[in-house]
Amino acid sequence: MSAKVVIVDDHSMVREGLKQLLELNGDVEVIGEACDGVECLMLLEKVLPQVLLLDINMPKMNGLEVLEKLKEENINVKVIILTVHNEIEFLLKAVEIGIDGYLLKESDSSELKKAISHVVRGETYIQPSMIPLLNSRMLERDIEKEKINLLTRRELEVLKLLSVGLYNKEIGKKLDISERTVKNHISSIFKKIDVTDRTQAAVFSIRNKLINIF
Secondary structure, three states: EEEEEEOOOOOOHHHHHHHHHHHHOOOEEEEEEOOOOHHHHHHOOOOOOHHHHOOOOOOOOOHHHHHHHHHHHHOEEEEEEOOOOOHHHHHHHHHHHOOOOOOOOOOOHHHHHHHHHHHHHOEEEEEEOOOOOOHHHHHHHHHHHHHHHHHHHHHHHHHHHHOOOOOHHHHHHHHHOOHHHHHHHHHHHHHOOOOOOHHHHHHHHHHHOOOOOO
16 A cells, blocks of 8 residues: 655645655555645645655744644654755754654655665655764753753853853852852862863753753
8 A cells, every 4th residue: 555645845846846756656556735834734634645755945834843733733744855955953953853854855755765665664864875964963961961960050050051051159149159160060060070170061051951041
């Protein structure tokens, strides 16, 4: 039985090319297409494919925003991100939200069909060339989470405040503690998260989403 697929991409030629490639041998049936995230969500109210091939860069609502919406509304569809983005940050974000597959557009049709076959069976398929880097970054994140867990509640408060640019005196006033106590906390923080200055500490905070820079 052929896998039922919906293609979401803002380029009509890409959608048409994918449709022809996927349906070539009859093992995949494209039951719908959408040109942006909003149209995709409207389409899913009418048809429910087994697999959604989802681009990231799209107008109105991008692929990652669509993915978040699907998870929020518990829509039962397997999602493969099909993108030009080989930057690890995009893959990490997609993994955090919850994807079933991540594939680059440079892949050939056989690999795309392989990815579809995997996710239909309930497995995850990630672009093979990106797996080593993904594993490395996930390990780094685990290590940084362990560092954060070493911090006391007060040290975490101090770290957040120094990371947004407050001086020791200002931190002390805000937390109602002495400047000397602030210095002691900062010394302990630097050792626990393995940094040597305030800039590195701020970068650590931003990277681990301890503060909002926007």
